[in-house]
Amino acid sequence: MSKKKQDLVDHAESLFYNHGIHAIGLKRIVTEANVALMTMYNHFESKEDLVLEVLKQREDRYFDLLRSHVNTSDNQALAIARAHSEWLRSSRQNGCMFLRAKEEYSDPTHPINTYVVAHKEALLAFVKKENFNHEDAMRLVLLLEGATSLAEVVDVDEVATQLQSMVTTTIGE
Amino acid sequence: MSKKKQDLVDHAESLFYNHGIHAIGLKRIVTEANVALMTMYNHFESKEDLVLEVLKQREDRYFDLLRSHVNTSDNQALAIARAHSEWLRSSRQNGCMFLRAKEEYSDPTHPINTYVVAHKEALLAFVKKENFNHEDAMRLVLLLEGATSLAEVVDVDEVATQLQSMVTTTIGE
């Protein structure tokens, strides 16, 4: 991935996350990324294509973070809760970018929509892989999503504390 | 509220919820509501003003639903969970419209942003009023928000079942 292309993805992710996809024009992205508009169309077929690349890179970063915590802990539920807390703390509190992308492209046949659904199914599969049954996996993800939302209106550290506490008492080890 | 004005609010709410605020133009709203564009500007100062009215009416409906359940139950936590489940089941699964509006207008000084923050604070206050301490109120709202998000990718009935189960075991009676 060339430096210019990566600059585009990084600035697009930040702007999309802070303001939404429809709210941000390509001109704003290329300007802040110090890239020509034609360079963007040289690297991506369309705005939708850029959105998908943003989601793909964000997904990779999220699962890498989960894996790094799970691999160095013997309490997998708590490890996931701690990783998610770290994820929340590391960015502005503006909700889950994947769900927000899905909400903006609510047509279930749209590539962005199907990508997000697959991402959340991958998250459930990730949890199940750590020896949680279907019900516990659902409950754990519900707690993660709840923390993401609540952190939009309540101090993220307080939310993280409650999340880890609830995960410990709710999810069977 | 005149019939035309109410038609505008109803169609705006549906379109905003399904596609997002920035994604929907006023022309689309007035066309589907069978109202002239100038009639919309006769009733509302701007698109932002229309959005605020949509949120206000939606908030009234939500709290009315919560109250009706709480007033006819002696288990207030479960009553709130059941009311929220009914709320989720009664519409498309596209997340929390309040948080989504806040995410689209992420400037903390924007009227839409401050309205949503006040709404979530009102929700926390509503829960506390039912004899829950600060910590339990936060936990209950975290579960509600988690259910709203999870229902976007998992069958809403299954989510509602887990929500009520988790509330029962998590929130002190």
Added chain:
DNA sequence: TTAAAAATATAATGATCGTTCTATTTATCA
């Protein structure tokens, strides 16, 4: 029936949208 109010159709504003085209410049590397 008549006066006031509400709603209408249409067009224009200036701005921005995603996308495409052309032509020129810069960077890479043999």
Added chain:
DNA sequence: TGATAAATAGAACGATCATTATATTTTTAA
């Protein structure tokens, strides 16, 4: 150095955006 590739600036496309102006019609009530 010279050839190839990457990035650039700038304009144009048709479309849509929120908003305002004008003028006409419809509805409501006295």
